[in-house]
Amino acid sequence: MLGSDPTHSSGVSSITSTSKIPTLVYSCVLSCVTLFATLWTVARQAPLSIGFPRQEYWSGLPCPSPGDLPNLGFEAVSLTSPTLAGGFFTTSATWEAHSYFYLSPKLPPYFTPKNDLLGAGRCRLSKVGAGRRPPPARVRVAVRLRPFVDGTAGENDTPxxxxxxxxxLEIANWRNHQETLKYQFDAFYGERSSQQDIYAGSVQPILxxxxxxxxxxxxxxxxxxxxKTHTMLGSPEQPGVIPRALMDLLQLTREEGAEGRPWALSVTMSYLEIYQEKxxxxxxxxxxxLVIREDCRGNILIPGLTQKPITxxxxxxxxFLPASRNRTVGATRLNQRSSRSHAVLxxxxxxxxxxxxxxxxxxxxYLIDLAGSEDNRRTGNKGLRLKESGAINTSLFVLGKVVDALNQGLPRVPYRDSKLxxxxxxxLGGSAHSILIANIAPERRxxxxxxxxxxxAARSKEVINRPFTNESLQLPVLAPVKLSQKELLGPSEAKRARGPEEEETESPELPIAPASASQKLSPLQKLSSMDPAMLERLLSLDRLLGSQGSQGTPLLSTPKRERMVLMKTVEEKDLEIxxxxxxxxxxxxxxxxxxxxxxKEKENYSTTMLRPLARRTVTVAKPLKKAVVMPLQLIQEQAASPNAKIHILKKKGRKRKLESLDASQPEKAEDGWELQISPELLAHGRQxxxxLLNEGSARDLRSLQRIGQKKAQLIVGWRELHGPFSQVEDLERVEGISGKQMESFLKANILGLAAGQGCGPS
Ligand SMILES: Nc1ncnc2c1ncn2[C@@H]1O[C@H](COP(=O)(O)OP(=O)(O)OP(=O)(O)O)[C@@H](O)[C@H]1O
Incomplete structure (x- = not known):
């Protein structure tokens, strides 16, 4: 039997094998290359063409994202811990794939391993680090390794x-399972480290x-x-960074701000989450x-974010506790209470x-508990969870890009690519003393x-911040502006300007000084750095906008660009005046x-000047309004004559015109209320x-007939902007007061005065 002949069989087989070896090797290599070329294409190209975040794709692949795995210069060192590497890799099919992937000669230069060793046990710093002058405040990086939790450690599970x-610390090297990679940070906290260790070692010093x-x-x-959440928040038994920091900070501020100390201190808190880019x-x-804005000093602000005073x-x-319950959490396969958002206190x-x-x-x-990067193959995320995960991974991917851009000194740092x-x-790269706590897990998975x-974390170590003191002078310049928010803005606007929480804060210890008002008005720019004249105009305009019921952000809280536009408008208005x-x-x-x-004309003119209402008749800016207004006695005399005609000023809509009033028409004479009172009284009333219009406060103005709160504010605002009224009729120029309203205002007040009611504050 052919088949039973071992020699024959083996020989054929042997021949066959021998002749087929190159073909088999070739097809094997080809299929491997094809497999990885396909994965590479899908991961690199598909997201770009079909609009999915690349990170999503990488999170589904059996190897880390290219964004996560640049060669940072950590070099493999001798096998410090054979158990660590050997126990992990020898059975790992994934590792085989990795080694093929990373060692492929066709890889882009991005993945080319570096060969220059820096010495055992040391991480080499990235390129930009070399030769740079000592940084003012490098981002400090601590790593915390959590213990195995809830029996996740299997029998053979080694960290x-x-x-x-x-x-x-050291970790098995994916490139060579005979080696480990060593990382050095500002601090490493092992499985046994306590919450207090982390807090006291890395957080407390920056407070x-x-x-x-x-x-x-x-x-x-x-x-x-x-x-992460365990580190930041902890539990009642093991409180984390947040409660510890708050406890200390409040204690510190109480001591530093005590009576007799040079500074008065107050603390407020806000708490937000970034969930799906919201x-x-x-x-x-x-x-x-809410929107995120930046002021001219590069400070990041969130207008409208609630601030609660805490003492x-x-x-x-x-x-904090009820607000924490508002944070979005959900169960995934890897964490029963997984944070689905980045939380920022x-x-x-x-x-x-x-x-x-x-x-x-x-x-x-800022105390920030970031949401964790997620490999959706393992989280088993679907539907909403998958969408959340996409947003989380994308923002963390952008965070990586930001860190890289800062490290490489790129001109554009993509801060704006995500809300986070x-x-x-x-x-990061800004004005804060920052500490990054990288949390890692020991499980092999x-x-x-x-x-x-x-x-x-290693890349973040190289980021340099430039912290500066945020200091300004309290503003005595505001005093001449007579800044009395309550008075000028009225109750509703004043409340809006103060914010609801301030009602709780107002303490006798910290009276609302002019400066505190300025601070409320100007979270964006320290007012002391501004030209006082410009500041005064801005404040007036701000009040005017507020008094006109502007629903937008107060002027001084608007971004720089918008503010510049408004200031330009003010400039133009000034020029016009x-x-x-x-x-x-x-x-x-x-x-x-x-x-x-x-x-003759002069004679006429001087006569006119002597008469009551003369000012009205000679207002040169309005020459068409010129009219002869006669004393009452003269008018009465003329009215007695059937053919006599007198001229009075009458307005129609916003335009005044001279109307000839026939004295024989009694109903029209009734409209000429000015004629019903003596010229002296008229002149006195007008004056x-x-x-009052020029000197009265909003409250004083409200004592006038037909002037309510809104109009009083409009008048004060106009006066701040344009200076004193030269005549009562200027009221028409106030936005929101029509000619008709001005007329009825004048009539009501002068007649009221004539009737002995008086006007103005008592
Ligand atoms: N140092 C630690 N000691 C004991 N238990 C820990 C420690 N760190 C984490 N845990 C436990 O591990 C589990 C997961 O931790 P946690 O929820 O803090 O992770 P996370 O990084 O915030 O996850 P996610 O990003 O999904 O929100 C929790 O049950 C937590 O109590």
Missing amino acids: CVRGLDSCS RHLLEGQNASVLAYGPTGAG VLDLLEPSSGD SFADFERH LVKVDQRERLAPFRQREGKL TRLLQDS FYLDTVSALNF ERLKMKQKELEAKVLAQEAADP KILD
């Missing part, structure tokens, strides 16, 4: 990462900067389920998506100097996430010249009203 000392008027940030970063106020969930830890808990410390030069400072502390990075703009997190004044002078000169040429 894929282990600590070497208080700053370094003091807040009292210097500088910003500080603490960010918890890492894959899902690695312990900024949501956790203290006021109904506020909807004690109980206060903090009262606001913002604590502001305001300081006001009690004595001259009355400086004020503001320090901000926009918010972190002053924490987290290996790739752990490597990614460590790489990100100047032009009109010039014109008025010219016309006056002309009139005088005419009078000089024609003495009194004019004085």
Whole structure:
């Protein structure tokens, strides 16, 4: 039997095998190359063409994202821990795929491994690090390895990462399972480290900067389920960074701000989450998506974000605990209570100097619990969870790009590519003292996430911040503006300007000084740095806008560009006023010249000047309004004559015109109310009203007939912008007061005065 002949069989087989070896090897290599070429194409190209985030694709592949795996210069070192590497890789099919992938000669230069070793046990710094002058404040990076949780450690489960000392750790090398990779950070906290260790070692030291008027940030970063929320929030038994920091900060501010100390201190908190690229106020969930803005000093602001004053830890808990329940969490396969959003707690410390030069400072502390990067193959995310995961991964991907751009000194840092990075703009490469706590998990199934997190952390180490003290002077310049918010804005606007929370804050210890009002009006720009004249105009305009019921953000809180446009408008208005004044002078000169040429006219003119209402008749800016107004007695005399005609001023709509009133028409004479009172009384009444218009406060103005709160504010605003009224009729020029209203106002007040009711404040 052919088949039973071992020799024959083996020989054929042998021959066949021999002849087929190259073909088999070739087809094997080809299929491998094809497989990975396909994966590469799908991951790199498909997302670009069909609009899915690339990160989504990478998260589904059996290897880390290219964004997560640049060669940072960590070099493989000798096998420090054979158990670590061997136990992990020898059975790992994924590892085989990785090694093929990363060692392929056809890989783009991005993946080419570096060969220059820097010495055992040391991470080489990235290129830009070399030769750079010592940074003012490098982002500090700590790594925390959590223990195996809830029996996740199997019998043979060895951790894929282990600590070497208080700053370094090693992890199995995916490139060569005979080696491990060593990383060095500012601090490493192993499985046994307590919440207090992390807090005291890495967070507490930066709190003091807040009292210097500088910003500080603490960010918890890492894959899902690695312990970020545990680190930041903890549990009642093991409180995390947030409660500890608040406890200390409040204690510190109480001590520093005590009576007799140079500064008065106050603390406020805001709490938000970034969920699916929406900024949501956790203290006021109904506020909807909020916008993130930047002021001229590069500070990041969120107008409309609720701020709660806190003076004690109980206060903090009262606001924070219910708000935390508003945070979006959900169950995934990897974490029963997985954060589906990035949570940001913002604590502001305001300081006001009690004595001259009355400086004020503001320090901000961001405590950020980032959502974890997710590999959706393992999370089993579908539907909404998958969508959330896409948003989380995308924003973390942008965070990686931001860190890379900062490290490479690129001219454009893509902060604006996600809400998260926009918010972190002053924490990464900005003005804050920042500490990044990279949380990692020991389980082997987290290996790739752990490597990614460590790489990100190592890259972040190189980011340089430039913290500065946020200090300004309290503003005595506001005093001449007579800034009395309550009075000028009226109750509703004043409430809006103060914000609801301030009602709770107003304490006898911190009276609302002019400067505090300025601060409320100007979170964007410290007013002391502005030209006082410009500031005054801005404040007037701001009040005017407020009084006109403008629903938008107060002027001084608008972004720089919009504010510049408004300031330009003010400038133009000023120019216009100047032009009109010039014109008025010219016309006056002309009139005088005419009078000089024609003495009769002069006589007429001087007679007119002597009469009541003369001002009205000679307003040169409105020459068409010129009219002869006769004393009452004369009019009565003329009215007695059947053919006599008198001229009175009558207005139709906004335009005044001279109407000839036939004295024989009694009903029209009735409209001429001015004729019913003596000229002296008329002149006196007008003058009194004019004085009140020019000198009265909004409250005083409300004592006038037909002037309510809104009109009073309009009048005050107009006066601030244009200066005093030269005649009562100027009221027409106030936006929102029509000619008809002006007329009835004049009539009501003068008649009221004549009837002895008086006008003006009693
Ligand atoms: N150091 C630690 N000691 C004990 N248990 C821990 C530690 N760190 C994390 N855990 C536990 O691990 C689980 C997952 O942790 P946590 O929810 O903090 O992860 P996470 O990184 O915030 O995840 P996600 O990004 O999905 O929100 C929790 O049950 C937590 O109690």
